[in-house]
Amino acid sequence: MTNRERADPSIFTKIPPQSQEKKAGQLDEAQLKQFFEEGYTLVPDFFSREELQPVRDAVADCVDRLANKLYDAGKITKKHQDAGLFKRMTLIEKQFPGAAVLLHKTGWLPQAFRDLWSDQKLLNVVEQFIGTEIAGHPVWNLRVKVPQNEEATVPWHQDSAYLDSDALKVLQPTAWIPLLDTNEHNGCMQVAKGGHRSGILGKHVCCAGGTWYVDLTEEEMEKTLNVNMKEDIVTCEVPYGGVLFINNLIPHRSLQNYSEDIRWSLDLRWQLPHLSNGFYGLKGNVLMRTKEDANLVIDFDSFDKVDRHKEACKPEDKDDEAEFDTTIAGPWMLRWEMVHQNRHTAKLQEASDPTTWHKA
Numbered sequence: 001m002t003n004r005e006r007a008d009p010s011i012f013t014k015i016p017p018q019s020q021e022k023k024a025g026q027l028d029e030a031q032l033k034q035f036f037e038e039g040y041t042l043v044p045d046f047f048s049r050e051e052l053q054p055v056r057d058a059v060a061d062c063v064d065r066l067a068n069k070l071y072d073a074g075k076i077t078k079k080h081q082d083a084g085l086f087k088r089m090t091l092i093e094k095q096f097p098g099a100a101v102l103l104h105k106t107g108w109l110p111q112a113f114r115d116l117w118s119d120q121k122l123l124n125v126v127e128q129f130i131g132t133e134i135a136g137h138p139v140w141n142l143r144v145k146v147p148q149n150e151e152a153t154v155p156w157h158q159d160s161a162y163l164d165s166d167a168l169k170v171l172q173p174t175a176w177i178p179l180l181d182t183n184e185h186n187g188c189m190q191v192a193k194g195g196h197r198s199g200i201l202g203k204h205v206c207c208a209g210g211t212w213y214v215d216l217t218e219e220e221m222e223k224t225l226n227v228n229m230k231e232d233i234v235t236c237e238v239p240y241g242g243v244l245f246i247n248n249l250i251p252h253r254s255l256q257n258y259s260e261d262i263r264w265s266l267d268l269r270w271q272l273p274h275l276s277n278g279f280y281g282l283k284g285n286v287l288m289r290t291k292e293d294a295n296l297v298i299d300f301d302s303f304d305k306v307d308r309h310k311e312a313c314k315p316e317d318k319d320d321e322a323e324f325d326t327t328i329a330g331p332w333m334l335r336w337e338m339v340h341q342n343r344h345t346a347k348l349q350e351a352s353d354p355t356t357w358h359k360a
């Protein structure tokens with residue numbers, strides 16, 4: 001179990017040297033400054049609707065596959081084919097609680113997700129943050145935030161809290177990309193601006209309520225990370241087409257979804273290819289750009305061969321039921337004091353020898 005740790009704050013706060021020419025999609029000076037000084041920047045109009053439509057379609061396809069799988073296994077009796085992208089998973093979740101977790105655990109990248117992750121405009125922005133050598137980080141998520149569901153409401157945390165100490169040595173920018181307009185009512189993100197400036201990874205505890213999430217208390221944010229909870233909390237209402245860029249030390253959370261619709265989003269991360277990604281040796285990075293070759297062929301197939309959820313949960317996998325396992329457990333649960341047990345942490349106890357994860 002670890003306590004607070006401190007990084008060299010300059011990796012997270014200092015703008016690296018920039019090239020003279022401006023590339024498509026790149027941030028202006030003020031946005032770039034905000035990313036490093038405040039730990040986030042919100043670009044409201046990054047993608048066109050046409051650019052994001054294939055991603056919506058791919059998500060609908062993932063939902064369809066899952067519905068068929070659950071139906072064929074006799075877990076649900078109605079597939080709700082016509083319910084639409086923003087309602088269907090809610091109806092499936094009602095019949096099979098935890099179905100949304102199964103979707104969250106999707107271990108492979110549909111083509112549209114691959115294209116989004118390696119989108120040239122996005123990589124041009126990442127280049128402004130970390131330079132011309134860029135790799136994708138193994139922790140990417142499709143968030144299925146069904147209405148009023150505890151498992152989809154992510155409490156305050158710094159992303160590095162889910163990783164090992166190596167993650168503190170490297171800037172890992174995230175792009176948070178919603179598939180609809182997000183706002184306070186449907187569970188958008190909040191950030192604590194400037195909470196990354198000390199370079200400190202605060203003390204987190206595990207796990208929040210009935211979830212697999214770690215939790216950073218408001219007291220810790222104020223006392224250790226120097227956040228003023230009255231002045232520094234920014235509600236990021238990212239519209240469809242917008243992107244929220246954050247770093248791996250900025251405290252953030254997502255609010256409850258009080259709407260009737262599913263708040264879909266993707267979060268994608270990058271970092272310098274040659275540095276450890278902090279994912280406990282469970283999965284490597286996927287190389288996306290090098291100094292010599294900005295358009296290299298990305299080997300997503302090899303990357304997809306390792307299912308990070310499978311690796312992280314180490315399920316016994318002897319029976320078919322493993323594919324309907326709605327729990328998530330992983331090494332981050334061992335990193336922090338466990339103050340609350342639930343069905344997800346129970347999964348950790350079951351794993352053969354979780355302590356070896358740290359050595360991997």
Ligand SMILES: O=C(O)CCC(=O)C(=O)O
Pocket residue numbers: 143145152153154159174176252253254265267
């Ligand atoms: O989308 C959410 O609800 C949480 C996202 C998050 O924590 C992240 O992108 O790092």
Ligand SMILES: [Fe+2]
Pocket residue numbers: 157158159252
């Ligand atoms: Fe996060």
